[in-house]
Amino acid sequence: MHDEELDIDAGLVGRLVGGRFPQWAGLPVEPFPSGGTVNAIFRLGDDLAVRLPRVPWGVDDVVKEHHWLPRLAPLLPAEVPTVLGLGEPAEGFPWPWYVYRWLDGANPDPAHLADAESLAKDLARFVAAFQRIDLPDGPAAYRAGPLPVVDADTRAAIGELEGLIDTAAATAAWEEALRAPEWAGPPVWAHSDLMPANLLVEDGRLAAVIDFATMGVGDPACDLIPAWNLLPPAARQTFRGALGADDAAWARGRGWALSMALIQLPCYRHTNPSIAANARHVIDAVLAG
Structure with missing residues (x-):
């Protein structure tokens, strides 16, 4: 989608997770299809997800969400991402990234809203x-x-x-x-x-x-x-x-x-x-x- 976009695959994500968070090393990593334009999303095991910026202008958002989401979450009437770990540049990946708790649900389709x-x-x-x-x-x-x-x-x-x-x-x-x-x-x-x-x-x-x-x-x-x-x-x-x-x-x-x-x-x-x-x-x- 963008000229500056990084190529991120499951192998890279597995190495990043294994090097930074040994407690999650070895969990299966699968790319998750997403309509997003800034971040790549990977499923990590059954209960976790990894979110990595794939363009330079998404880098600052990682630290921003890590700082603000824990403060906002108790004040909102819907689930929001819970950041469980902040990753560092490694394995040739140049930017911070994070692991968060997986949230269940599906994106709503304007043409097929149940209620x-x-x-x-x-x-x-x-x-x-x-x-x-x-x-x-x-x-x-x-x-x-x-x-x-x-x-x-x-x-x-x-x-x-x-x-x-x-x-x-x-x-x-x-x-x-x-x-x-x-x-x-x-x-x-x-x-x-x-x-x-x-x-x-x-x-x-x-x-x-x-x-x-x-x-x-x-x-x-x-x-x-x-x-x-x-x-x-x-x-x-x-x-x-x-x-x-x-x-x-x-x-x-x-x-x-x-x-x-x-x-x-x-x-x-x-x-x-x-x-x-x-x-x-x-x-x-x-x-x-």
Whole structure:
């Protein structure tokens, strides 16, 4: 997916684990299929997973999650990754990596949600709990600044999608989002990447949230993106009502969902089918109104 991406295989992961964590040496290592773009995931035995950055811009996230996840976990109403060990560069692998407890569940499919209304309420509870967190010195969330910071990238992506989507409608929807009043409150904690690939469900209900690389503080509207990347229209309104999102926040959240999808689609349409498919879903959902 990226020119700078490292080639990581099970043999390398087994050597890294054996050298750093002898208590887990010899456990079977299997690559786990993932729609992620930054990290490689390997199953380690039955109860563990190894997560390794495969691009340079994912390196700082390892230490960030190792520091913040233990502090966030007790405050959230869903399981989050539990880091059990921080690995060091070795065996030719240049960056830190970590072992965490395996979390059961499956990524939700927007086209086949068992109980969209309940899932919408679960997601709202998670987002509301994140917003209530009062931990000082949080990092800036990746998508929690003002929308104009991604205006140039969003418009460039729209240009690349000429002939693939209704670019005039996408431009109009984006410009509408840009007109929304900016967040005027204090910085609030947010996950800022609540895509289906970062959610795990069991029996239709939210079981866990993973990949906290983008977490931090800022405008909480970025955590409204599941309204368009996952939920159907009726459950979308349930989600909004449970969070009490006003018109300005809703418009900014819609803008973030649209911008993410527009940028992802040309970037990943030939290299990451799952992200590309969800990006098309988001664009359709936003443009449908």
